[in-house]
Amino acid sequence: MNIGEVAKASGVSAKMIRYYEQTGLIPPANRRESGYRNYSASDVHMLRFIRRGRDLGFPVAQINELLGLWRDKSRQSAEVKRIATAHITELREKIDSLEQIASTLQTLIECCSGDDRPDCPILDDLENTADRQQL
Amino acid sequence: MNIGEVAKASGVSAKMIRYYEQTGLIPPANRRESGYRNYSASDVHMLRFIRRGRDLGFPVAQINELLGLWRDKSRQSAEVKRIATAHITELREKIDSLEQIASTLQTLIECCSGDDRPDCPILDDLENTADRQQL
DNA sequence: CTTGACCTTCCAACGATGGGAACCTATATC
């Protein structure tokens, strides 16, 4: 299979496949005489694995670890669980932070008349609330 | 005031102040004969405004708009509200997406025994759930 | 043989930030 076909089949763009190869996330593809990369069904499988990992928000470094565990048939599931748990902790932290921001912003928006007058609590906040961490 | 002082006073690093100047978010600073940038209290005020905007997750492009409205004493608050509302919509979308990811991951983690055996529902998911959008 | 679709490599950009090198200036102390 050519790179375009695996791209379609895996949901990973050809650009990204080359990039993953370059950065060592995936091994160098076999080449035809023409120089074209040549892929097999198992490559598609691996790329789908990567794709799913990205969809779940894992950074590439973690996906690299997960790929290693995936290949290692004698792995311990505890190791996988550890990586996933660390990731979900980061997710929850990011969610909390965004929620706090959204909530502050929501309050400001509700206080803003949103008409043709210049008075605006949102601008007032930006102007005056720089230091106090009161998000 | 030197750049280090305004950095401390505004909470924006000297690096970022120079960057904001370079990208046109803030006007070029006055210079002393030595070439040092020279700032006033109103510059600190503006940088605090920017800082607060960043803390609220506004991208620099939006902060640019907000700065314009801030300076425009005849602005309409509706315009500010529009920008803030658009931003909060994006925030909520991102939060939703992260929450869906976290929830999927949580389920997988709960199904994983996390012991020394190799069987792992997390890896199974990565292996098999690439296409169906069932996050 | 030409056309168009595909492939190759290389380079740049995004957005916001940090790090560092090489060099210049200000200030305080000896």
Next chain:
DNA sequence: GATATAGGTTCCCATCGTTGGAAGGTCAAG
């Protein structure tokens, strides 16, 4: 005045994952 040090200046590089394009080679069909 000399020197140490703390701060400023510019310029380049790295992050992280992804996309875009340019210049050129390959393949298949007409």
